[in-house]
Amino acid sequence: MYNAGKIIPGLLIFLGLVTFPFWSNLGRAYDVPELVMPEAEEECVLAGDWMRANHMILLDDWRDLAVRDNKRLFTNDAGKRFDMSLTKTCLSSQCHANKDTFCDRCHDALAITPNCWDCHVVPTIGEE
Amino acid sequence: MLEKALQGNKAYWGWIFTLLVAIGIGFGFYVVQLQQGLGVTGLNRDVSWGLYIGQLTYMVGIAASAVMLVLPYYLHNYKAFGKLVIFGEFLAVSAVIVCLLFVVVDLGQPQRLMNVVLHPTPNSVLFWDMVVLNGYLFLNIIIGWAVLHAVKKGVRPASWLKILIYVSIPWAVSIHTVTAFLYAGLPGRYFWHDSLLAASFLTGAFAAGPALLLLILMIVQKVSDLKIPKEATQTLTKIITYAWAINLFMLLLKIFSAYYSQYPAKMATFDYLFGGVGGEQMMPWMWNFVFLSVVSLVLLVIPSTRNNPITMTIALVMVVFAGWIDKGLSLVIGGFIPNPFKVHTEYWPTIPEFFITVGVYAVGLLILTILYKVALAVQRENAS
Amino acid sequence: MAINRRTFLKAAGLTTLAGVAGHAAMELLTPGALEAARPESVGRFPEELTAKRWAMLIDTEKFTTAQTFQRCIDACHVLHNVPHIPGDKEIKWLWTDSFKHVFPDQQHDLIPEAIKNQPFLALCNHCDNPPCVRVCPTKATFKRDDGIVMMDMHRCIGCRYCMAGCPYGARSFNFWDPRPFIANIDPYYPTRMIGVVEKCTFCEDRLARGQIPACVEVSEGAMLFGDLDNQDSEVRRVLRERFSLRRKPSLGTKPHVFYLI
Numbered sequence: 001m002y003n004a005g006k007i008i009p010g011l012l013i014f015l016g017l018v019t020f021p022f023w024s025n026l027g028r029a030y031d032v033p034e035l036v037m038p039e040a041e042e043e044c045v046l047a048g049d050w051m052r053a054n055h056m057i058l059l060d061d062w063r064d065l066a067v068r069d070n071k072r073l074f075t076n077d078a079g080k081r082f083d084m085s086l087t088k089t090c091l092s093s094q095c096h097a098n099k100d101t102f103c104d105r106c107h108d109a110l111a112i113t114p115n116c117w118d119c120h121v122v123p124t125i126g127e128e
Numbered sequence: 129m130l131e132k133a134l135q136g137n138k139a140y141w142g143w144i145f146t147l148l149v150a151i152g153i154g155f156g157f158y159v160v161q162l163q164q165g166l167g168v169t170g171l172n173r174d175v176s177w178g179l180y181i182g183q184l185t186y187m188v189g190i191a192a193s194a195v196m197l198v199l200p201y202y203l204h205n206y207k208a209f210g211k212l213v214i215f216g217e218f219l220a221v222s223a224v225i226v227c228l229l230f231v232v233v234d235l236g237q238p239q240r241l242m243n244v245v246l247h248p249t250p251n252s253v254l255f256w257d258m259v260v261l262n263g264y265l266f267l268n269i270i271i272g273w274a275v276l277h278a279v280k281k282g283v284r285p286a287s288w289l290k291i292l293i294y295v296s297i298p299w300a301v302s303i304h305t306v307t308a309f310l311y312a313g314l315p316g317r318y319f320w321h322d323s324l325l326a327a328s329f330l331t332g333a334f335a336a337g338p339a340l341l342l343l344i345l346m347i348v349q350k351v352s353d354l355k356i357p358k359e360a361t362q363t364l365t366k367i368i369t370y371a372w373a374i375n376l377f378m379l380l381l382k383i384f385s386a387y388y389s390q391y392p393a394k395m396a397t398f399d400y401l402f403g404g405v406g407g408e409q410m411m412p413w414m415w416n417f418v419f420l421s422v423v424s425l426v427l428l429v430i431p432s433t434r435n436n437p438i439t440m441t442i443a444l445v446m447v448v449f450a451g452w453i454d455k456g457l458s459l460v461i462g463g464f465i466p467n468p469f470k471v472h473t474e475y476w477p478t479i480p481e482f483f484i485t486v487g488v489y490a491v492g493l494l495i496l497t498i499l500y501k502v503a504l505a506v507q508r509e510n511a512s
Numbered sequence: 513m514a515i516n517r518r519t520f521l522k523a524a525g526l527t528t529l530a531g532v533a534g535h536a537a538m539e540l541l542t543p544g545a546l547e548a549a550r551p552e553s554v555g556r557f558p559e560e561l562t563a564k565r566w567a568m569l570i571d572t573e574k575f576t577t578a579q580t581f582q583r584c585i586d587a588c589h590v591l592h593n594v595p596h597i598p599g600d601k602e603i604k605w606l607w608t609d610s611f612k613h614v615f616p617d618q619q620h621d622l623i624p625e626a627i628k629n630q631p632f633l634a635l636c637n638h639c640d641n642p643p644c645v646r647v648c649p650t651k652a653t654f655k656r657d658d659g660i661v662m663m664d665m666h667r668c669i670g671c672r673y674c675m676a677g678c679p680y681g682a683r684s685f686n687f688w689d690p691r692p693f694i695a696n697i698d699p700y701y702p703t704r705m706i707g708v709v710e711k712c713t714f715c716e717d718r719l720a721r722g723q724i725p726a727c728v729e730v731s732e733g734a735m736l737f738g739d740l741d742n743q744d745s746e747v748r749r750v751l752r753e754r755f756s757l758r759r760k761p762s763l764g765t766k767p768h769v770f771y772l773i
Contacts, residue, residue: 236670236707
């Protein structure tokens, strides 16, 4: 190989840089954030376990169904009905009224910033 | 072959550094635009496209004009263009990249750019513009690179390349046609709503494009060992002359149908652009356009001034600049002023908008420089 | 990030040839992901107002005072968190303009002073043949079966092609972040983000919950809203009895906002 002396160290440096997020977090324990659950409501729209992993998919589906298909009424397996609305249902005073102690705790711990709140307003806080 | 762009003299690196600085400044302003929104531009509710989309339109024409070298060389075996075709194709590559970048900097939500692909919408001309521009980009990259490789190895280009070259000829026409359709298919925008628009776009492009290419090649000739064959210059300037004459003829057709019919909405934009009705910002530019167009046409039509290197160069600069005023500035602005309510809201680019535009052009020039550097090096090796 | 994941899923779905195969692929990648979208579990409110073809009538004779206009505009702009941005980068869903601007082709020098000086309401015409929908490269704006021209602000890339396409100036672009320009944010309607286009939606979210558009509700009869497809509807009855104008009919867009003269 031509210039092996330059290419191989170059590749190593490159690999080191692109894998930085992995090895820099190696061995660091993930503290499961403590979430404040709603007091008034016991059940989420779907099973809690499923929601924990897939709520973003549900919200995306709700978004498209409401905006594009004009379908806004959700009936879960137990036959309970919900308005398919982030602010009117999920973030209502009955449920996750406090975004800080519910949504943000996990999102912050995972270092992700969903852009839902660029537009949607948290009712109890008013302006974000 | 790309490594050949890494060898150059001080002037070469100085030029590269200048371009990088311009790109850096443009990028800095773009970050501001991303964070604060397109409010940092001069665009407004009435004039919702401006400098960026104007540059897109102009540069699509520059890209399409490569066909003026490709067609005579590959279809008519016109040997004088032999060495120059590759420079036309590489100009097309960098011009198309500039076009795509201007689309991106114009978007309000560039992060969602891929929605155009994820939700393909064949009824939108913009969807087709995306398709033809990307197609043309890849065609020219593949053709240019493969031809250059063949030159480097001293062999004839592969036969499959011929097919791509033949495809690239109507494709070049398509990119400017589809770009014209962006405008020509809108109801109530009378300045654009013109079945001749695509045709006049092409004639303008076939004048300004080869003119720009010739000017660039004259600079390249100064700083490298490239020799532009005299015959090639003469043929190209003739092409430019005819295309430019037809382009100006089409403009006169438009003015006739507006004013003889006395159709108010058709006259309104010309009244604004040339007459200063409702705002005088564009008027000096438009009369400059008239001056440049007429003088350049005269210089090009008369054989002695067309063949004299100095007057020819002046004429070419004038064509490039007049073409830019026509398509890069007045076309987009004129389409929006007056607005559908007959209200005149004027637009002028802001400083961030200007530097972002310069930055995008610098990206194009950087790509062009690198591609030309490679092409020149390969041609030199092949000659020796 | 949820959004990227969905994007990836959609791309995966695209490359799969048939819808069935796409469904299977998504089930494979994220089992149960489609469960939420099961058609039997989503529907419409029983109280939803429906029509085959919604249309709006503006009775210009009943708009006599500035307060009537303002009441309608405020109802709309407050409800939908429309920001007040001064200057030529403004945002408006429902606004007033003079006769010569709203009906430029009907304008002449000798029309009565009263009409010359009277403001006229302007808004999205919810055309039957909308140029904005034709030009949108992402289907972010689309026409519903009931005639409403909808805006999916989640999908809009901000290319502003629809603004060039609309001959009624009904579309506004968010040049700036709108939130600082909204006096009181209504938490039950989203604001918009930088870089998307917005416009009147005929209050489709209110219709879905059984309410008529906000401007019509507060207009005290100066605006009517109903099903143009239904011969017996009030809008049809009034259109039979009174002379009406539409904006720029010569463009073939077939607007569905009618001005009673």
